[in-house]
Amino acid sequence: MPIIKILPHAEYCPDGAELKAPAGTSICEALLDNGIAIEHACDQVCACTTCHVVVREGFASLSEMEEGEEDMLDRAWGLEPNSRLSCQAILGQKDVLVEIPKYSINHAKEKH
Template identity: 75%
Template sequence: MPVIKILPHAELCPQGAELQAAAGSTICEVLLENHINIEHACDMSCACTTCHVIVREGFKSLNEADENEDDLLDRAWGLEPNSRLSCQAIVAQQNLVVEIPKYTINHAKENH
């Protein structure tokens, strides 16, 4: 079973974590199942960028991003070449190292 190592995030996971992940699960599902409350304002329907993560290791083992995800990622805060929406990134058999960005764009949360 692959392991997802979550790098420390001041609010969501201050100490970092190592999580067992079932292949076929999304990164977002694994985080939520392990009480790491990553934002997912669109209920994981690939309609926002609040679950944006940066995959530091194991990026190529994930499924390919589709055009809709790529278009949304263009609006994500702190976009990097190895960014994914965690609700769309499906875990394969390889271990991952994931960073949750410090900020997210969530207009509902920010009272816009």
């Protein structure tokens, strides 16, 4: 079972976190299932960028990015070459290290 390491984020996990999730799970699902309330305004259907993460390690082990995600990521704040929408990034067998960006373009936070 892969391990997701999350770098510290002032709002979502101030001390950082390390959690296990089964392969085939999206990063977003894994974070939410483990009490890390990452924004996901579109309910994980690849229609916004609020769940944007930067994958610092393990990028190649994630599911391949589809065109819809690529198009949506163009709108994300702080886009980097190893950015993914966490709702679309499906875990493989290897561990990943992710960073939740400081900002998102969500104008009204949802309380999910």
